[in-house]
Amino acid sequence: MTTFLGxxxxxxxxxxxxxxxxxxxxxxxxxxxxxxxxxxxxxxxxVPVVFVIWGLSGLAARPFEAGIIAALxxxxxxxxxxxxxxxxxxxxxxxxxxxxxxxPASGWPLARNLIIFFAHYALIVTAAILTAQKAMLLQADxxxxxxxxxxxxxxxxxxxxxxxxxxxxxxxxxL
Numbered sequence: 001m002t003t004f005l006g007x008x009x010x011x012x013x014x015x016x017x018x019x020x021x022x023x024x025x026x027x028x029x030x031x032x033x034x035x036x037x038x039x040x041x042x043x044x045x046x047v048p049v050v051f052v053i054w055g056l057s058g059l060a061a062r063p064f065e066a067g068i069i070a071a072l073x074x075x076x077x078x079x080x081x082x083x084x085x086x087x088x089x090x091x092x093x094x095x096x097x098x099x100x101x102x103x104p105a106s107g108w109p110l111a112r113n114l115i116i117f118f119a120h121y122a123l124i125v126t127a128a129i130l131t132a133q134k135a136m137l138l139q140a141d142x143x144x145x146x147x148x149x150x151x152x153x154x155x156x157x158x159x160x161x162x163x164x165x166x167x168x169x170x171x172x173x174x175l
Contacts, residue, residue: 088158
């Protein structure tokens, strides 16, 4: 047991501080979804933008040919976007004059943020430990990066479709 605790402590202690800051941000943003809320469209876009930037940021450092990286990332992107479009948010209301939407309370935003974060974290940590499988694990992480970026792009497109389709009868007073 001591060996395991020492090993786990070593992994956690050697995790860069920016990773913990990102986790704290994702927990905070995800926890906002635990209650219904009214938000400006630009603010709703924060989490999708964070995940797309995070998904793209590590690609240049991957030790693979550009074609392999592109294929894995775009494959993940297509799958993620399909899922995001299919499971996008259900708006409770729209205020076109303020460019705001009302989103229902849900634990999904927090769960989704944690699932994606820990998928990346687990793949990167495991790649550092299991060097014989490093290439395969880093390729899987590229696909996860593409899938998470695609999911949030699809999710935001689904939100924008609902925003545009909202009838003229939904006004600020309905929010």
